[in-house]
Amino acid sequence: MKKTAFLLVSLVAFSSFAVSQDKLLTIDDIFSPDAAKRVAFGGSPSRISWAPDGRSFKDVRGGKLVRVDAVTGNAVAYFDSERFAAALQKTAGISAAEAVRMSNSAGLQFNKGETAILINNANDLWHYDIAEGVLTRLTNNKETELEEDFSPDGKWVSFVRGNNLFVVDVVKADEKQLTRDGGEKILNGYLDWVYEEELYGRGQKRGYWWSPDSRSIAFLRTDESPVPKFVLANDIPTNQLIENTDYPQAGDGNPLVRLGIADVTKRTFVPIAAKIPKVGEKLPPSILQIGDAVKFVDLKQYKPEDFLIARVAWSPDSAAVVFQALNREQTFLDLNTASADGSMKKVFQETTPAWVEVDDDPTFIKRDGSMVWQSSRNGWKHLYLYDGRGQLQRQLTDGKWEVRSLYGVDEANGWVYFSASKDSPIADNVYRVRLTGGEVERLTKGDGNHSASFNSTFTHFVDTWSDVNTPPQTRLYGADGTLVRAVNENKVAALAQYKLGKPEFMQVKTRDGFEMEAMIIKPPDFDPSKKYPVLSYTYSGPHSSSVRNAWGGNRYMWHQMLAQKGYIIWICDNRSASSKGQQSVWPIYKNMGPLELRDLEDGFAYLKSQPYVDGDRIGLWGWSFGGFMTSYALTHSKTFKMGIAGGTVSDWALYDSIYTERYMATPQNNREGYDKTSVTKAAKDLHGRLMLIHGVMDDNVHMQNTMQLAFELQKQTKQFDMMVYPTQRHGVVNPAQVRHMYEMMADYVLKNL
Numbered sequence: 001m002k003k004t005a006f007l008l009v010s011l012v013a014f015s016s017f018a019v020s021q022d023k024l025l026t027i028d029d030i031f032s033p034d035a036a037k038r039v040a041f042g043g044s045p046s047r048i049s050w051a052p053d054g055r056s057f058k059d060v061r062g063g064k065l066v067r068v069d070a071v072t073g074n075a076v077a078y079f080d081s082e083r084f085a086a087a088l089q090k091t092a093g094i095s096a097a098e099a100v101r102m103s104n105s106a107g108l109q110f111n112k113g114e115t116a117i118l119i120n121n122a123n124d125l126w127h128y129d130i131a132e133g134v135l136t137r138l139t140n141n142k143e144t145e146l147e148e149d150f151s152p153d154g155k156w157v158s159f160v161r162g163n164n165l166f167v168v169d170v171v172k173a174d175e176k177q178l179t180r181d182g183g184e185k186i187l188n189g190y191l192d193w194v195y196e197e198e199l200y201g202r203g204q205k206r207g208y209w210w211s212p213d214s215r216s217i218a219f220l221r222t223d224e225s226p227v228p229k230f231v232l233a234n235d236i237p238t239n240q241l242i243e244n245t246d247y248p249q250a251g252d253g254n255p256l257v258r259l260g261i262a263d264v265t266k267r268t269f270v271p272i273a274a275k276i277p278k279v280g281e282k283l284p285p286s287i288l289q290i291g292d293a294v295k296f297v298d299l300k301q302y303k304p305e306d307f308l309i310a311r312v313a314w315s316p317d318s319a320a321v322v323f324q325a326l327n328r329e330q331t332f333l334d335l336n337t338a339s340a341d342g343s344m345k346k347v348f349q350e351t352t353p354a355w356v357e358v359d360d361d362p363t364f365i366k367r368d369g370s371m372v373w374q375s376s377r378n379g380w381k382h383l384y385l386y387d388g389r390g391q392l393q394r395q396l397t398d399g400k401w402e403v404r405s406l407y408g409v410d411e412a413n414g415w416v417y418f419s420a421s422k423d424s425p426i427a428d429n430v431y432r433v434r435l436t437g438g439e440v441e442r443l444t445k446g447d448g449n450h451s452a453s454f455n456s457t458f459t460h461f462v463d464t465w466s467d468v469n470t471p472p473q474t475r476l477y478g479a480d481g482t483l484v485r486a487v488n489e490n491k492v493a494a495l496a497q498y499k500l501g502k503p504e505f506m507q508v509k510t511r512d513g514f515e516m517e518a519m520i521i522k523p524p525d526f527d528p529s530k531k532y533p534v535l536s537y538t539y540s541g542p543h544s545s546s547v548r549n550a551w552g553g554n555r556y557m558w559h560q561m562l563a564q565k566g567y568i569i570w571i572c573d574n575r576s577a578s579s580k581g582q583q584s585v586w587p588i589y590k591n592m593g594p595l596e597l598r599d600l601e602d603g604f605a606y607l608k609s610q611p612y613v614d615g616d617r618i619g620l621w622g623w624s625f626g627g628f629m630t631s632y633a634l635t636h637s638k639t640f641k642m643g644i645a646g647g648t649v650s651d652w653a654l655y656d657s658i659y660t661e662r663y664m665a666t667p668q669n670n671r672e673g674y675d676k677t678s679v680t681k682a683a684k685d686l687h688g689r690l691m692l693i694h695g696v697m698d699d700n701v702h703m704q705n706t707m708q709l710a711f712e713l714q715k716q717t718k719q720f721d722m723m724v725y726p727t728q729r730h731g732v733v734n735p736a737q738v739r740h741m742y743e744m745m746a747d748y749v750l751k752n753l
Contacts, residue, residue, distance in 0.1 A: 226253025
């Protein structure tokens with residue numbers, strides 16, 4: 001490979017980097033399970049939560065929940081928490097200490113007007129009226145209530161019990177059961193594993209949505225009957241704990257989904273207890289059940305086994321449910337509306353040359369029913385304005401850059417607020433554009449990464465900023481980008497005490513001209529006349545960049561520790577991971593692995609052309625997709641002396657259906673692609689020393705992946721190393737095991753590189 005095929009476009013060294021001292025990092029400085037021994041390199045960043053009034057923040061100070069004036073910083077009690085604590089003790093029988101903790105929690109669930117609080121305690125729901133100081137028990141049974149929520153008007157509380165959807169009147173405590181068929185295989189209003197993980201977002205289990213007028217609830221009903229079970233075993237307890245989870249691997253049956261609309265005002269009840277009430281006798285809540293409250297949307301144009309519902313929302317006037325439907329392989333996305341009677345109308349369809357990404361709900365404009373829609377139809381994610389009939393009015397943003405997050409619309413002043421990569425592919429900024437169109441206006445300045453949290457009235461936003469050398473800082477700005485005050489500068493004096501390498505950003509071109517972003521950390525005592533080994537970190541997954549001018553946390557400090565030990569740290573984003581538009585990701589369609597590796601090797605070819613790099617000592621490590629990429633690289637390339645693959649996907653046929661089929665189609669429709677990209681099938685070609693790491697209870701990338709790869713490596717008489725972490729899932733989070741893992745990986749690098 002000729003060196004002239006690679007062009008170093010720019011090199012940025014940060015002159016603002018603090019003058020290093022002589023202290024060297026230790027594993028305990030970064031990862032000690034004992035907080036007293038661990039250095040808080042990230043400081044104490046603020047996690048700002050706006051109050052609904054748009055003028056204040058919610059915060060906990062000195063163990064007390066307070067309301068902080070956003071502009072002045074003055075704090076007052078958020079509400080009478082002592083009165084609430086007393087009610088929790090007296091009515092709910094909660095201990096004094098626990099009642100004080102609960103009443104001052106930043107996570108208290110208020111209704112929209114902040115006149116009431118909802119508590120889930122000991123598997124029952126409680127409603128607290130702040131003005132009256134009255135705590136009312138809403139449920140009283142041994143079953144667990146999940147995903148509880150207030151209706152928008154605060155008159156109802158909704159929840160899921162036994163995979164059925166319920167509501168309860170907060171004044172009368174009358175309970176209504178909206179669905180009746182929930183159980184092990186039928187989930188009403190509660191998301192299964194694959195829908196949560198791949199469509200609605202990790203941690204989002206709620207599968208129902210209130211209408212703005214509080215009359216109806218839209219919900220998903222999923223039938224898990226076609227989905228195979230996957231067994232996980234926790235061997236640490238003497239009595240082994242078994243988890244049996246619905247998990248569809250690529251090509252398996254997906255959950256069959258329906259969209260229901262429940263009218264909570266229906267008063268048609270049927271008794272479900274053995275006792276038949278007498279005329280005029282009031283039915284206790286435990287035996288009431290809705291008879292005809294639910295209508296299901298007519299989805300006959302879709303095949304149940306080839307159909308996903310990726311988002312659900314309501315129109316501002318509550319007249320329609322707005323939902324996004326995709327075919328199984330996600331090659332098209334329909335934006336649909338459904339009426340209360342179950343009739344459906346398609347608004348428009350999104351397609352691309354490969355798959356269609358889900359970019360969240362449309363943002364509605366209440367005054368005329370128009371909406372701002374996010375789409376990557378032209379290869380870059382941008383904003384589009386549609387009218388209430390679904391007709392395109394105008395494209396609001398355009399160019400070879402991407403919208404990252406849509407913060408919302410200020411209807412009163414006609415602005416749309418968002419973050420984007422317009423001025424840097426490795427650091428986001430905050431912008432706005434008129435609903436009427438026009439030039440995009442940048443609100444945040446300088447280098448580094450910005451993310452915003454706007455108040456409800458769009459008069460102010462809190463900006464969280466960091467760069468590669470600086471932990472997150474928070475500042476309050478006016479909506480026009482005018483600085484109001486620093487909320488938390490989060491200065492970390494400890495960073496200046498350590499002898500750290502200076503991160504440098506650069507661009508490296510691939511053999512066909514794509515400009516990759518890269519970051520290099522050289523040893524703090526770097527001598528250009530010496531040759532250094534290289535440890536490279538990668539993720540490489542679709543549209544998931546690793547090169548960011550943003551604070552990198554403890555992993556970054558671990559990389560700095562290795563730089564102190566004489567290693568060059570190299571991170572280079574292959575094109576499909578670059579976050580440079582969907583157009584940069586589509587080339588990997590149905591063939592994940594080969595192009596990513598080719599790009600990474602082009603980056604290493606540039607490195608090898610540098611006189612200070614020892615090209616015979618290059619190591620690679622990564623987790624999840626990065627684990628796949630590492631193990632794929634060591635079985636499909638001779639570039640690497642060693643690799644550490646954590647939580648690896650060893651064969652895409654073993655990973656979940658919705659993620660995998662988006663990029664690879666089903667195994668039935670792309671057998672060759674699955675076979676060509678399988679690490680396990682290439683075990684005989686392993687080159688270099690490989691360490692496999694996996695959490696035993698990983699419910700995302702199952703340990704089956706590592707076990708199958710290990711078995712095949714053994715059959716091929718290939719030596720390798722392996723470490724498993726009992727009780728841990730896709731991420732190792734137990735502090736003692738985290739320390740163990742990073743110390744082990746550091747030792748492995750020192751021994752093998």
